[in-house]
Amino acid sequence: CVCVCVCVCVCVVCCVGLRMSSGPEKCCFTFAERQIPRGRVVGYTKTSQQCSNPAVMFKTQKGRQVCARPSDRWVKDYINILDSKNFGKQTPLL
Numbered sequence: 001c002v003c004v005c006v007c008v009c010v011c012v013v014c015c016v017g018l019r020m021s022s023g024p025e026k027c028c029f030t031f032a033e034r035q036i037p038r039g040r041v042v043g044y045t046k047t048s049q050q051c052s053n054p055a056v057m058f059k060t061q062k063g064r065q066v067c068a069r070p071s072d073r074w075v076k077d078y079i080n081i082l083d084s085k086n087f088g089k090q091t092p093l094l
Contacts, residue, residue, distance in 0.1 A: 027051035028067030035074045036066055044082055046070070 027047055036058060043059040047067075055067045056075050068075045 026057065026065075028053055028055035028057065030067060031055065032066050032068045035072075036060070036068070036078075038078065038081070041078055041082070044079060 025048065028051065040060045040062075041058045042061055045057050045059075047053075047055045047057060054070055056070050056079065058066045058068060058078065060066060070076070
């Protein structure tokens, strides 16, 4: 009986640990309806491929994170501008 309880506890701990470590850090479920003013954007990152919705997260001067659709023309333009300023690297959203 004690062995069964120990085995169940070990399985629960392992499953919870796997669930916590395997998911993406941040995903987007709502997206900017309008273009963000370019002067307010200071960085971006792309969400994980594990997220159900592909997205670009822009960081504003005030530290806000705004989700946008990577297929939108203005999003592509902003990424190109930011990449040219940062030598082709995504900017961290710290």
